[in-house]
Amino acid sequence: MSSKPIACVEVPSTANIHCPFCGQQVLNPASEDPENYFSVCHHTLFVAHDMGFEFRSERFDAAAGITGVDGDDIDLPEHGIDGLTSQVAIEGAVKFASYVPPPSFYGSYVGFAPTE
Numbered sequence: 001m002s003s004k005p006i007a008c009v010e011v012p013s014t015a016n017i018h019c020p021f022c023g024q025q026v027l028n029p030a031s032e033d034p035e036n037y038f039s040v041c042h043h044t045l046f047v048a049h050d051m052g053f054e055f056r057s058e059r060f061d062a063a064a065g066i067t068g069v070d071g072d073d074i075d076l077p078e079h080g081i082d083g084l085t086s087q088v089a090i091e092g093a094v095k096f097a098s099y100v101p102p103p104s105f106y107g108s109y110v111g112f113a114p115t116e
């Protein structure tokens with residue numbers, strides 16, 4: 001089985017991110033409530049930022065080879081979580097990345113894939 005690598009799309013850091021498959025708003029960077037700034041749908045592969053993962057689906061863990069691995073114990077490649085999430089090959093998957101402007105360069109990443 002061969003899968004294409006995940007497609008990466010850069011969006012502004014203020015963008016609300018919606019699932020391209022069902023339209024649900026998954027990331028709301030303007031949320032006043034830090035606990036509820038994201039809300040995953042069943043297409044969501046991961047919600048992450050440079051400091052770690054907020055959400056990892058079973059499909060993402062399997063594709064990234066990190067099933068059962070604690071977030072702190074993930075062996076990150078060059079470019080950290082940005083690099084790891086860009087390597088994952090799941091058919092039809094899309095990753096949205098946003099970067100806060102300099103000097104922060106702080107990145108947020110949300111991935112989606114169609115359900116089988």
Ligand SMILES: [Zn+2]
Nearest residue numbers: 019022041043
């Ligand atoms: Zn969805």
